[in-house]
Amino acid sequence: MKLTEHQVQHVARLARLALTPDELSKYGAQLSAILDAVDALSQVDTSGVPPTSGVDTSELEARLRLGGSTPHLREDVVAGEVGAKAALANAPQVEGSSFAIPKVIE
Amino acid sequence: MIAALGKALAEKSTTSLETTTTALTAAKRDTFNAFLAIDEAGALAAAKASDERRARGATLGPLDGVPVALKDNILTEGVVTTAGSKMLANFTPPYDATVTARLKAAGAVILGKTNLDEFGMGSSTVNSAFKPTKNPFDATRTPGGSSGGSAAAVAAGIVAGALGTDTGGSIRQPAAFTGLVGLKPTYGRVSRAGVIAYASSLDQVGPMTRTVEDAALMLEAIEGFDAADSTSSDAKKTSWRESLRSGVKDLRIGLPREYFVDGMDPEIERSVRAAAKQLESLGASIVDLSLPHTKFALATYYVIAPCEASSNLGRYDGVRYGHRAADVKQLKELYERSRSEGFGSEVKRRIMLGTFALSSGYYDAYYRKAQQVRTLITRDFEQAFQNVDVVLSATSPVLPWKLDEKLDDPLAMYLMDVLTLPCNLAGLPGLSMPCGVSSSGLPIGVQLLGKRFDEATLLCTAQSLESALNLKQEVR
Numbered sequence: 102m103k104l105t106e107h108q109v110q111h112v113a114r115l116a117r118l119a120l121t122p123d124e125l126s127k128y129g130a131q132l133s134a135i136l137d138a139v140d141a142l143s144q145v146d147t148s149g150v151p152p153t154s155g156v157d158t159s160e161l162e163a164r165l166r167l168g169g170s171t172p173h174l175r176e177d178v179v180a181g182e183v184g185a186k187a188a189l190a191n192a193p194q195v196e197g198s199s200f201a202i203p204k205v206i207e
Numbered sequence: 208m209i210a211a212l213g214k215a216l217a218e219k220s221t222t223s224l225e226t227t228t229t230a231l232t233a234a235k236r237d238t239f240n241a242f243l244a245i246d247e248a249g250a251l252a253a254a255k256a257s258d259e260r261r262a263r264g265a266t267l268g269p270l271d272g273v274p275v276a277l278k279d280n281i282l283t284e285g286v287v288t289t290a291g292s293k294m295l296a297n298f299t300p301p302y303d304a305t306v307t308a309r310l311k312a313a314g315a316v317i318l319g320k321t322n323l324d325e326f327g328m329g330s331s332t333v334n335s336a337f338k339p340t341k342n343p344f345d346a347t348r349t350p351g352g353s354s355g356g357s358a359a360a361v362a363a364g365i366v367a368g369a370l371g372t373d374t375g376g377s378i379r380q381p382a383a384f385t386g387l388v389g390l391k392p393t394y395g396r397v398s399r400a401g402v403i404a405y406a407s408s409l410d411q412v413g414p415m416t417r418t419v420e421d422a423a424l425m426l427e428a429i430e431g432f433d434a435a436d437s438t439s440s441d442a443k444k445t446s447w448r449e450s451l452r453s454g455v456k457d458l459r460i461g462l463p464r465e466y467f468v469d470g471m472d473p474e475i476e477r478s479v480r481a482a483a484k485q486l487e488s489l490g491a492s493i494v495d496l497s498l499p500h501t502k503f504a505l506a507t508y509y510v511i512a513p514c515e516a517s518s519n520l521g522r523y524d525g526v527r528y529g530h531r532a533a534d535v536k537q538l539k540e541l542y543e544r545s546r547s548e549g550f551g552s553e554v555k556r557r558i559m560l561g562t563f564a565l566s567s568g569y570y571d572a573y574y575r576k577a578q579q580v581r582t583l584i585t586r587d588f589e590q591a592f593q594n595v596d597v598v599l600s601a602t603s604p605v606l607p608w609k610l611d612e613k614l615d616d617p618l619a620m621y622l623m624d625v626l627t628l629p630c631n632l633a634g635l636p637g638l639s640m641p642c643g644v645s646s647s648g649l650p651i652g653v654q655l656l657g658k659r660f661d662e663a664t665l666l667c668t669a670q671s672l673e674s675a676l677n678l679k680q681e682v683r
Contacts, residue, residue, distance in 0.1 A: 104563070116517060116562040117524075118555055119543040128559055134618055135560060139506045142576050145583065152578030153585060154408065181435065187301035193531035200526050205538050 102140065103133045209367045209421040213269045216261065223261075223272030227254035227316050230274040233365045234319055239341040239350070241359035243279045245319040246286050250274065253316040260314065269424045271314030276360045276369040278353075279320035280327055281412065282401040283307050290403045291323040291335040291353075294529045294549030304401025305436065306370060306412050306429045313428040318366055321356030325551045326520065327374055327405040329353050330623050331610075332381075334553045339610055342384060344649055348607040351381030357415050358385040368416040368425050372402060374409045375508055376602075376627025379639035382415050383602035383652020386641045386678075388422045388669065389415045393660045394634035395440035397426075398433035406515035407438075409508075409631040419640065419669040423447035426662065442660045450663035451670045456490035458668065461595035465501035466626055471604040478643030478651045479601045485675050486599075486668065494595050498587040503580050504629040509621055510564050510577035511632070516554075517561030523549060556617060585633040592658045597668050600626055602639040602652035626654060636662045640669050641678050 104112075109129040113120045120128065185198050194201040215221045227250050234245050257272035266272075277283065280290040282300035284307075289295045303311070310317065324334035332340040332355025342350040343363040350359045354371025358381035361369050371378040373391035382389025390413045397412045404410060414425035427448075432441040462483060467476060487493050525531035525545025532544035550558070564573035591598060605623060630637035635656050642653035653672070657665040 108563075109559075112559050112563045112566065115566060116558050117521075117539075117542040117546055118550075118558065119547045120555075124552075124555070128556060131556060131617055132560055132563065135509060135621075136563075138618055139510055139573065139577075141506045142503060142510070142580055143572075145500070145503055145576075145580050147576060147579035147583070150579045150582050152575055153581040154578065181302075183301045188527075190301065191298055191528035193525060193529075202526055203535055203538050203541055 102136045104129050104136070208417045209269065209273050209424050210418065212273055212367050216272050223254040223257040223316060224251070226272070227251060227274050227318070230318055230365055233363070234360070237360075237363065237365060239343050239346065239359040239363055240338045241321055241340055241356045241363060241365065242276070242319045243289060243291070243322050243337060243356065244287055246283070246317060249286065250316050250318045253311070257314050257316065267312070267314035268428070270310065270428050272316060273368070274316045274318045274366045275310060275425075276318050276321050276357055276366045277307060278323050278357050278369070278371050280323060280372060280403040281307055281370060282403070283317065283320065286320065288320065288403070289337070290327070291325040291337065292549065292551065292554070293336040294523050296336070296530070298528055300401070302401065305398035305433045307401065309429050310370075315428070321354070321360050321369060323356055324353035325554050326403065326516070327353040327372055327377055327410075328516070328553050328557055330376065330380055330620060331608075332356060333610060334551060336551050341610065342607050344385065345607070347609055348649070349384065349610055351384035351603070351607060353377040354415060355381050358382060358387060358389075361385070361387055361415050361417065368414055368421050370412055370425070370429070371415050372410055372412050373631065374405050374512060375631050376624045378413050378415060379602050379627050379637055379652070379654060380624070382639040383641075383654075384607040384650060386650035387415050387417060388419050388638065388640045389413065390422045390426060390662070390665075391630065391637045392426060392430065392662060393440075393442075393636045394631075395438055396430050396442065396636070396660065396662070398436040398439045400433055400435035404519040406512040407519060408515060409512060411631070419666055419673050420448065420451060422638070423451060423666050440660070447663060447666050450667045453667050454490070455486055455668055455671045458491040458597065458664070459494050459595040460486055460491050460668070461494045461496040461591055461598045463496050463498045463501065463591070463598055463600060465498050466600035468604055468625065471601065472606055474645045475601050475604065475606070475651050479599070479653050482642040482653045482672060482676070483599055486672055489671055489675060491668075496591050496595060496598070498591060498629070500580065500583045500587050501629060504584055504632060505621060505625050507577045507580045507584065507632060508624070508628040509560070510573050511581065513557040513561030514565050514574050515561070517558045517565065520550075520554070520558055525549070553617070581632050584629055588629075588633045588635060588656075596657070596664055598656040600654050602626060602654040606645055606647070606649045606651070630656050635659060636665055638665045638669055640673060642672070642676060643678070
């Protein structure tokens with residue numbers, strides 16, 4: 102499918118990417134070509150086929166059905182804290198113990 | 208090599224400090240651009256600690272004192288981890304990935320971090336924001352990718368083994384291009400906690416080594432359930448080394464018709480078919496088989512992976528870590544400019560593609576459809592594995608290309624991954640190992656795919672083939 106420049110602009114906005122006019126036209130053409138190739142999927146009869154989300158949950162579900170415990174679900178307790186200092190260490194801008202951002206409320 | 212080095216350390220013919228010092232010198236002199244960071248102080252301290260343990264008779268196991276390298280999308284506490292992106296050029300992780308912690312617990316010496324295509328997106332390591340990695344067999348050619356730095360570091364003999372990650376072939380294809388063994392474990396076998404996410408339902412960490420035995424040794428150190436990864440499995444650990452000796456007699460090995468694709472390099476096809484013949488002569492039976500949905504794997508992958516990537520990479524907003532654009536006045540501008548400046552063009556392309564495929568009005572036609580076809584691809588394998596134990600094919604349909612080739616057409620680049628993608632979509636274990644050398648002196652890799660959680664059969668088959676072929680391929 103051919104993407105219009107308006108569509109490419111819309112997708113860039115959704116993705117929070119500020120693209121240059123050059124990038125917009127380059128990505129527009131490339132994405133259209135990739136989507137044309139991807140359209141091959143429409144040839145496949147998938148009626149009644151369940152989607153795979155990728156994570157194999159059969160093992161977990163079997164355990165839960167049996168009422169057993171599972172190592173996949175831990176107690177809801179705090180674990181693996183890194184602490185505020187370490188958590189802020191990579192922040193581009195910090196104020197006190199907070200991440201600093203430009204003002205959002207006038 | 209890990210096993211050989213372990214023996215030398217045990218016999219006290221070398222020390223970890225000596226080995227590590229040699230490796231550090233080689234890493235610093237490396238002209239293939241394998242490394243993004245070398246942790247000299249950390250490596251020397253770990254080597255000394257290993258030698259002290261050995262002196263006390265408290266050695267931790269076969270990896271104790273052995274220098275290894277990690278792909279730079281695997282977190283290392285206190286050592287900059289960039290994922291090959293300008294976005295994370297100055298990111299110092301506050302904790303270790305589970306696989307990093309497990310290697311340290313096994314006594315391995317982490318020498319440094321290796322180059323990759325940005326966030327794992329690519330098959331050449333040319334998409335690194337920092338530098339392209341070169342193939343040690345021919346420095347004008349790609350080592351493959353995205354784990355190209357790990358591949359080059361091991362192939363050049365700097366480290367005995369390295370970890371890579373594999374979302375659509377990123378361990379196996381560079382292993383094939385550099386004459387190594389590369390293993391992508393079954394999805395869930397190895398924890399992804401602390402591994403910078405690309406496509407979470409496909410990503411898996413695995414070893415890249417000179418021998419099959421070494422791959423088994425590294426897998427043993429990193430595998431197993433981890434409470435920090437909800438998709439990690441508590442499938443039983445096997446003693447891989449025991450399975451290495453059981454041979455291939457009566458094993459059924461399937462050659463999928465659809466994997467011998469048009470346009471495949473004839474030298475590769477010959478070499479791969481010869482490997483199958485070799486296994487047959489060792490007592491395995493060769494079975495012709497069909498995986499009918501193979502031709503849709505590429506399209507399926509290039510919907511699912513970008514969709515997951517667009518979601519995973521949403522976290523890079525210039526607020527908590529990563530690149531932040533200068534002189535921004537508004538929050539939205541902060542997000543947009545930080546992301547546009549921090550991400551490279553392939554990453555932006557995949558974010559755009561994924562965002563589009565997940566956007567209102569297109570989700571069912573693209574993302575849901577791809578998830579359904581993914582089910583059919585998985586079913587193809589389930590059916591095949593009723594009749595065979597291992598599926599054998601080439602790892603890559605082409606030899607390593609020149610570093611400056613094929614950069615302009617993303618679709619042509621994506622086609623190179625066609626033989627490795629289905630394994631990730633189905634969550635299967637996959638292994639690439641050397642099976643020959645081209646007339647131009649470049650390594651050729653054969654790929655073995657197995658049943659879920661049946662790495663034992665893969666390793667055993669690979670070991671038998673390795674002994675039978677007895678390739679002595681070294682970087683000149």
